[in-house]
Amino acid sequence: MQIESIDAVIAAKREVHPELAHPLTWDALRAITDREGIVLAAVSLTRPAKLVAFDGAWMILVNSGLPPRRHTYFAAHELGHLWLHRTSDAGERLVYHMDTNWPNDPREDDAEFFAQRVLGERPGTAQTT
């Protein structure tokens, strides 16, 4: 996706979620996911985070074993997948993983850029490992 397209999605969502006007915190992310009916939970996982569709609902799961300060980033990455790559109801794909060894996939780049944007980080500076 073009950077401008990702920024446009964020700008549109800012109308609904004023929290996006500031660098995202965990509490702000929680407010957004609650408003959207998305489950946000820290659980045991083998990877940093995953986005999961279950029976018409979406879940963003982050690895509870990782430093809490990084939970917001990992969760924002998954929210990016949801908003950028799944714009309708839970459909053909059930699971998106955040895998640090994932092969090159432009959607992962999109989600990374989205997370950096909403957290107020400069693209290319985030640590995901």
Place this chain on the structure above:
Amino acid sequence: MPGSPTPGDRIRERQDATAVTNRELAAAADVSESTVSQWRRNRQQPKDRHLRAIAPLLGTTVGWLRYGTADAPTAPDTVRERPAEYSVPTGLPQRARVWMHSFLLELATGGASEEEIDAARRLLTSEEAYAMYAGGVEREMSGEEVLTEMQGVAEGIRVVLRRRGRKV
């Protein structure tokens, strides 16, 4: 349901109702199949830790298995009538299969609908859930990794279902 005379009898009764095998009980309790067989024939008494491990699989409680009086099985008829609803695909590691069986029973006894239980099973057995990469190449997850992923996703499923008023 009146209690049977011994824990072994009650284990057999619940196995008949839930279609849980000796092998699955043995895996859950971390004992041999021969030990389970001894329990069933009243040659040995299962310890409380064994009953704690197998009670969810059998859709009942430690108290009922031990004494046959308190906390009778929660949904025996449901399980007896539709054992296929709780079947678990054989492609998963055994520990994961045993754990998933108990999780699906938990959903059933917590009031989840058949559609929700089916959605949980499809999600937990989805190949997408267990794709993992190393150095850019897909690799098979270990049994322990599969179980960890499964239990993490299950936590999310519980949250969704609690929001819908299910008691899980």
